[in-house]
Amino acid sequence: MSSSLSVRSRAMLGVAVAALALAGCGKGGEPVAGAADAAQRVYVAPGQYDEFYFFTSGGFSGQLGVYGLPSGRLLKVLPVFSQNAENAYGYSEETKPMLNTSYGFVPWDDSHHPELSMTGGVPDGRWIFINGNNTPRVARIDLTDFTTAEIIEIPHSAGNHASPFVTENTEYSVAATRFSVPTPQADVPIASYKENFRGLLTFIKVDSATGRMKIAFQILMPGFNYDLSHSGKGPSREWSFFTSYNSEEASTLLEVNASQKDKDFIAAVHWTAAEQCVQDGKAKQVPARYAHNVMDPKSHVATSTIETSTTFLDARDCPGVVYYLPTPKSPHGVDVDPSGELIAAGGKLASVIPVHSFSKMLKAIEDKAFDGEVSGVPILKYDAVLAGEVKEPGLGPLHTEFDGKGNAYTSMFLSSEIVKWSLTDFTVLDRIPTYYSIGHLSIPGGDTKQPWGKYVVALNKITKDRYLPTGPELTQSAQLIDISGPKMQLLLDFPTIGEPHYAQAIPASLLTEKQIKTFDLATNADPYAALSESATGVTRSGRTVHVKMTSIRSHFMPDNIEGVQVGDSVYFHVTNLEQDWDVPHGFAITGLNNAELLIMPGETRTIVWVPSKVGVFPFYCTDFCSALHQEMQGWVRVSPRGSSVALVANKPAGQ
């Protein structure tokens, strides 16, 4: 007993020594800023607001997390690509069309990169976009009510990873295919990859007034994997940059076969030249099938339209639209500094961080400083476009953002750290460990012309021992690091939903004033809305029963319904008559096979119930709304099929 204890304590000692050794470079449970000091700097007093909204992608959850910074408090999980039973997103009749695709109803996706809309290269707080990676889609979320307003499918794409990064004035959101596939799709041998597989860089036009998206054109590219993207700004504003790997064009065991070449490419796309090319008639219309799903802002009813055509632009047909910048070893991030001149690439297997110069790139194009071509796309000479290299930055550079004070911050996946380096001489200035295996990082406005360079957040892939263990599946995590001084200081770890793949932050003041508190009941245009209790009622059409119902503290109208039969499809159209802040009502009935409704004030939501048993079944409000919430209930009488019980519902008093 005692010997086993001593073995254990020796093992503990070993861990302690290791911890001490790491403490020298800033490890430990203690934040490097000092616990008390760090606690004060992330403390947001009860009732006070955070300084920033922080939007994290939900990764494989398909949703968008909304947090406050610096507290790291979770404010909302905003459903985008995945059904959400707690408010019936993707279950209610009004929202189901949002998840329609050319593959049918797809109730899930893998969401990676939130991207705030911009005006003049700075976030304007109108919308946030996020990509669906698996079934290629881009969603637009309205930041006045924090709901998904639109989802567009990307035709002919496979793995929409380099997306949905926007241009300086949100003229376009981009969507580049991660997996090259036969384009258009075809039944061909996988071994015919080099011959048949192509990549696609899609430009989605965003209407400047409404935000409405439209596939503008898709550029056919060599069959590489297109990984990440950023658009230029300032002098480079008419260009978008895409990293690519697998320039080996391997189709099996990519981990080795796509890692053979010293250099892969960044594709530089001159999108105004591409527009010209389309105007000049060099593009061609190609058949396609893709869903375009829009939530109507008046009725809050979504519609899904299947589009049947898209515009292809072959890079070979339009010289001057695309150039390749050689970039070491399977680059991931491609990040343009606030001035628009420097383009940092994170070659995840590279030993340096190459930084390209936009002005040198233009000069190299002018001088035709080419080093061959791939499928008609000229490759610029590495030395002709290089501004400099950050030497010995660490291992596995992935993604870079900027603080607006002349510094860049790059995440290092393998050495699990953030490295701060100078944009003037490309020297490493500081480094700080992350726990563990950081992927993306995020500085508020860190990819824009005017970063709010106060914090960097590490978005980690692994948490291991950082939190109370919860079985094999552990929480995901982000880490808040202060970058206001010369040395980075770890302030806070906070858990996040899904995989916090990438995130963007915006000062809260840009959003708080325009928040909608209730939807205007008087302008509710849902075709099944009951704008008052006297407009409620029940109707039957064959085996379908429509119930127009209202909810207000603390009753439903009607709350007694008879004449429903087993096997009927009962559509409960519930309108929340409240016009008061923070008074949603819920609706649920025994045996509901899909989800409960959560109805915002002034809104109508519809759920379908198919009763399978004879009896009298209660329904009730699920969102604790008032002192008499527990009384907010009713009953539906279900009779056998073919019963003579008449379909009736009670009416408000006096009618």
Added chain:
Amino acid sequence: MSRTTRVIVALAALAMAVVYVLPLWHIGLEAPQYPEGIGLYIAVDKIVGEKPQDLNSINGLNHYIGMKAIEPDDIPELRFMPKIIAGLIAAGILVAALGKRGLLAGYAVTLLLFSLAGLADFYKWSYDYGHNLDPHAAIKVPGMSYQPPLIGSKQILNFHATSWPASGGWVLIGAVGLIVALALLDYRRARVAAA
């Protein structure tokens, strides 16, 4: 009446016209669940929420205690008050134009009586709303009534209720006060002159 008095009386009477655009009275409610507050503005011809939906919300809350819904269309005062105010303004201008001391005194007394009648009417309505409750109400507190204060503040269950003149009301009070003061001054001046 001196020339100055006549001009001031005319201007004060005209100033009363602001009640056509600014509210007379404000009733405010605050509760733990309503940190932002909800409230009503009473104007010469309408009752509106402090925020667009406040009247609805207040009616919604009041149904728990069995209070009648506040339906501005059911309050006849809101229809004839604008005409009374117009009459008072016209009378003030006439008094200033004619410049007779006795008329000014009569006008001041009329205004005072009008103000008292207005307050009494407000009291009557609020008493009715606060006491005349539906016996089937969900929340019944023995001995409890829900009349807001005539003026000032009062705790009513979880709500802190306030009742104060609003901007238009203050202008009206100022105008009436000024005219009454001028009438008194004019009366004293006349007595001094007579002695």
